[in-house]
Amino acid sequence: MVAAPLAGKSASSLSLNAIATRKGLRFGSAIASGAPGADRGSVANPAYANLVASQCGLVVAENEMKWQALRPTPTTFAFERFDTILRWAERQHLAVRGHNLLWHQPKWLPAWLNTYDFGTTPHREAERLLTTHINTVLRRYGQRIGSYDVVNEAVRPADGVLYDTSLSRALGGAEPTLDLAFHTARVAAPHAQLVYNDYMSWEPGNAAHRAGVLRLLEGFRRRNVPIDALGIQSHLVTQGPDVAASVTRLQRDWRQFLDAVTQMGYALLITELDVRDNGLPADIAVRDRAVAEYTRGYLDVTLSYPAVRDVLSWGLCDRYSWIEGFEPRKDGARRRPSLYDTQFRPKPMREAVAAAFATATSR
Numbered sequence: 001m002v003a004a005p006l007a008g009k010s011a012s013s014l015s016l017n018a019i020a021t022r023k024g025l026r027f028g029s030a031i032a033s034g035a036p037g038a039d040r041g042s043v044a045n046p047a048y049a050n051l052v053a054s055q056c057g058l059v060v061a062e063n064e065m066k067w068q069a070l071r072p073t074p075t076t077f078a079f080e081r082f083d084t085i086l087r088w089a090e091r092q093h094l095a096v097r098g099h100n101l102l103w104h105q106p107k108w109l110p111a112w113l114n115t116y117d118f119g120t121t122p123h124r125e126a127e128r129l130l131t132t133h134i135n136t137v138l139r140r141y142g143q144r145i146g147s148y149d150v151v152n153e154a155v156r157p158a159d160g161v162l163y164d165t166s167l168s169r170a171l172g173g174a175e176p177t178l179d180l181a182f183h184t185a186r187v188a189a190p191h192a193q194l195v196y197n198d199y200m201s202w203e204p205g206n207a208a209h210r211a212g213v214l215r216l217l218e219g220f221r222r223r224n225v226p227i228d229a230l231g232i233q234s235h236l237v238t239q240g241p242d243v244a245a246s247v248t249r250l251q252r253d254w255r256q257f258l259d260a261v262t263q264m265g266y267a268l269l270i271t272e273l274d275v276r277d278n279g280l281p282a283d284i285a286v287r288d289r290a291v292a293e294y295t296r297g298y299l300d301v302t303l304s305y306p307a308v309r310d311v312l313s314w315g316l317c318d319r320y321s322w323i324e325g326f327e328p329r330k331d332g333a334r335r336r337p338s339l340y341d342t343q344f345r346p347k348p349m350r351e352a353v354a355a356a357f358a359t360a361t362s363r
């Protein structure tokens with residue numbers, strides 16, 4: 001595809017999705033539901049919702065499609081909060097991704113499922129529970145959702161081994177459980193892109209995680225499990241002030257990983273981009289520049305793979321990022337993980353993402 005001239009608009013006045021689209025990419029973000037007027041990163045907060053609608057071509061619900069949100073009890077579904085996001089997105093003509101159909105860790109399943117009594121035929125009951133969940137969600141949304149994280153974070157980062165859950169114990173192992181999720185999704189939503197989503201990254205300490213994900217993806221191919229893409233979450237972590245050196249050092253292993261994944265025929269998506277500003281001084285200008293440079297280096301390497309078509313950030317502004325609550329900075333300074341600051345103003349990271357899209361090869 002040849003990019004058309006910018007038609008009088010400077011790159012900075014274009015939305016990120018408009019810049020992405022010129023290269024055959026899409027840009028999106030996570031968004032939440034919330035009470036009208038509440039100061040949250042939600043569709044009911046006009047300041048945030050307008051920012052997302054103005055910059056994005058697609059969105060994903062930050063929490064509202066997870067079992068913990070959708071399944072208050074073994075027999076009920078609570079769709080209202082997700083439906084609010086979907087209706088809002090459709091009014092804005094935004095595509096929607098589904099996240100996720102099975103977050104395969106006990107910690108992120110509803111409490112009732114971790115202690116569930118599977119009865120005298122546990123295999124059959126676990127199969128019924130999992131397939132009912134996936135079929136109900138996929139049939140409800142039909143063509144309105146074009147891509148699903150069918151399985152999320154099934155690999156233990158420390159050793160690359162698969163997690164077990166109450167479901168996998170009843171079904172005779174993690175592999176049959178994950179396979180069943182994908183097979184069920186393919187039949188219920190033949191139109192949809194089916195994704196395995198995880199946070200193996202390029203930073204030190206991720207080698208066992210990457211190796212475990214590669215083994216899982218190889219196994220899926222060997223067993224003919226229907227999967228289209230690997231979702232690379234991309235919760236990045238800066239490695240100190242010498243960003244150029246970090247990028248040079250990290251890209252070798254990262255390219256090896258991406259080569260292996262794409263050689264197996266998987267498409268790639270960046271699903272949850274944000275940055276933990278570790279090893280950087282509190283000074284905001286210095287930190288923002290380093291975060292932007294690190295993001296740019298990561299995107300340049302990763303977008304050099306034409307198999308990447310979608311880039312989503314995990315929230316668009318610092319004000320609502322999950323990172324501040326889960327992993328605050330040791331020096332007490334507020335985290336600056338996102339493309340926009342707490343006042344919805346664009347940061348250098350926004351320019352870095354725009355520049356990475358603008359210089360990416362067309363796909």
Ligand code: G3I
Pocket residue numbers: 062063066108152199233272322
């Ligand atoms: O909704 C309840 C609210 O009713 C309650 O008062 C409050 C008290 O803690 O908790 C609220 O739920 C929280 C929810 O976020 C909504 O804010 C949960 O405790 C909290 O665990 C949950 O955290 C989310 C986390 O996933 C776990 O689901 C984060 O917002 C969300 O950003 C994070 O997203 C994950 C991706 O799904 C997968 N990849 C990693 C990524 C970051 O951790």
